[in-house]
Amino acid sequence: MTTDKIKVSTLIAIVASAMLTFMGIVSETALNVAFPILMKEFNVTSATIQWLTTGYLLVVAILVPISPMLVKRYPTKRLFQAAVVIFTVGTIICGFATSFPMLLVGRLIQAIGTGISLPLMFNLILALIPMHKRGVIMGIAGLVTSFAPAIGPTYGGLVVTSIGWQSIFLILLPLLVIALVAGSLTIQSISTIEKQKIDFLSIGLSIVAFSGIIYGFSLAGETGWFHLGVMGSLGIGAIGLALFSIRQLKIDVPLINLAVFKFPMFTLGLLQVFLLMMIVLGNSFLLPTFSESVFGVNATVAGFMLLPGAAISAMLAPIAGKILDSSGPRVVISFGAFLLAVATGLCVLFTSQLTTILMGSLYLLLMIGVAFVFVPSQTNALNQLPQKYNSDGTAIINTLQQVSGAIGTSLVAGLLTASQQKITDSANHLSKEQLMIEGGHNAFLLMFVIAVIGFILSFGLKKNK
Template sequence: MFQKQGGVFVSGSNSTSIHNEITEIKRAPIMISLIMGAFFAILNETLLNVAFTDLIVEFNVSAPTIQWLATGFMLVVGILVPITALLTGWFTTRQMFIGAMILFTIGTIICGFAPNFSFLLLGRLIQAGGTGLLMPVMMNTILLIYPPHKRGGAMGTIGLVIMFAPAIGPTLSGIILEALNWRWLFFIVLPFAVFSIVFASIYLKNVSEVTKPKVDFISVILSTLGFGGIVFGFSSAGEGSGGWTHPEVYISVIVGIVSLILFVIRQLRLEEPMLDVRVFKYPMFALTAVLLIITMMTLFSTIILLPMLLRGGLAFTAFMTGIALLPGGLINGLISPITGKLFDKFGPRKLVIPGTIILVVIMYLFSNVTKETSIITFIVLHTLLSIGIAMIMMPTQTNGLNELTRNHYSHGTAILNTLQQVAAAIGVAFFISIMSTGQSRYLSGVDDPTSANEIANSMISGVQMAFTVGLVFAIIGLILSFFIKRTVAPDYVENEPVQKPLH
């Protein structure tokens, strides 16, 4: 049924047999397996951040050292995600998902019982290995078991997990740490991870085809150096451990960029590329990639800058800062399934264009905040921004992936997930740098730069400058949104039998 393209799929009875099996699969158990595993893996990504202060004291390490628990996590995910397109050709859906969850569970056990910082970091990196494999597997599976006209709702449900889990992470972490020590951040997650493995072992079905493509080790090395170097370099700059002039920052970024260029050139020359960059020949997929980068950078500007502004510039307590940011994160997750259903019905334009308009308006308002801005205003603005992002993220991503042929699904999902990781790392470093520049410019023009009041004012000035730059990105996103249009995969057949509905 499906023709071999780039050595990924085979034609004939084998492909037809797999397709017929997929049409008979019940989607509900598959979705439950995927959502359950991903929720706790992604939740754990933000669950630990609140405990950094406690960990610094317990393990007697510095703040830059403890940041490796976050930087290392992002680095491993950034390295692994591009390789998933290759791995999905070698392992079945069950093997990939259960293997990822076993990795995550082993990492969680090591973290929970870690006797020192080195073991905690090791466990964290193993957790990241599982998390890095999960997201592309989830999205690729959805593309395989749902026809294009039903993918929006399914992707919206995944969006709920992606946004809801990290939103409640800090709040849940605070509650746990109030009553128990930091180790329980891992112990509480552990039974759910084990249950997810057991559930998937029973109910998760194979929906991908094992084709065992040729492994090009040079591509693996270039991918690791390329994406790993960029993520590490920008993450290090964002931590403030030396800034852009520090050798570990600019050398890592340069090595990453050069390796990435060589990686792309090699993929274009290979008959069976590890990561098929030819997916960018599809115009809506290419547009999706750019919009996602802009949206992720804008999103991370608020994730990083708002807490700094609320605590450092406006003197909000940690509790009030958490309260101000929680509603936006929760609403973002809760409306993702709704935007998914609306995408199935109306297509991307009626969601993405209004979403980017909201983005532009809110970024403008954020760039004009002052000391007099109330917490209610911040809650409303952040909530509206979260709604706008929810209207852009999953609809855009689903529309871009819908344009791809079946043999490009794993490559498309790997590329988009990788770009989001890279955009997140770049966004954090970029906007912190702009904020710092704004602070320095403000303090250079005052009489007493050591005054607490002036330092607070400098924080507000720096954040205003960063949000102004974010506004420029939002405007670019708005312009691009007018070019988006609904897509259908070239090899999708409208009357082809599809899977049974959810049970």
């Protein structure tokens, strides 16, 4: 078993599916750089322009939970081809958008393609790769997808300033053609097709639950936690999630089989991924905002400042996966979690003394820690599940990543906003820059606490079955 060779066609199939995820992340992170330009061009507010991201996340969060049903009902190759075609249509609409509604429609169509394709990569790996080699293959796939947020802001900044924001999308079209051809030639069906009955009630409850939760947390970062819209959205989402869970436990063929939570190491790994994504996406929002406000650099420079850390993290992902395969999860994940705690702890201690070089260095340390936690945690969690639960486990992990990212971003945004609002307080004697440093300190402290919790939990991990 340990001498099993992985076919080249299998690797190409996995990379092809990863490319679509890569392009979804690149288009999202690159477009963020263009927001100020888009606001002026389309004459919309920052709250309105944010729907290009919020709407995208909502659609992905809605589609990922139904992915187990799609995988069981339709051939894998057809799902992949549909995802690429849908994403391509959305990309073309975005590239030729002449109004904000047109651009938003294109982004939502892109999100449909991403929502379908996102779980496919993991399902392919779990179905085709032996357990003792999954770590390194997940690392290779992680290299493709992890590099996207590394180059997204830099790519966006260069394209926007040189040839226009539309090219953010148009440049992706040749890559989409390559992914479509490569995937069509190599991807095979990975499960027996089952024409199971579609439970529309479960789908409806899933939409209510995850759209309510994602939107509520996204809105909280702008308006504060006690805004009526935030509390209403989160309340509706929580009720929807409770009803969805009850429904899954009662029906014979659930949309997502919650039996995966009977496996303690899966649940622990899921929690590790959840905490990690809060840190990663929270910092992805915090560091550029902090840099632009305190250091006075523009978005492109901020992107270049963070590029080395993200790039090295992506390159370390296969190495972390190989260590997981050979030594088990505890050593590699606890080491990575320790680096996360050190990096965030140093940011807390030296917030007021941070410089572009020091912040870039600490972000590099942080992202090295991310490399040794993300892929091993995800892989070890999925390794605990019987094959019949693969699509369910993948759907849950990917859905929780969307939720945790929204939570991390909203918490950081809320802390920054709370400090910035003191500028109108008559008792305040701090400048706007000093208030940003205060908000950044509080946000770094939150990230440090989350990192310490993850480090403690890592000692409960056990070797793969």
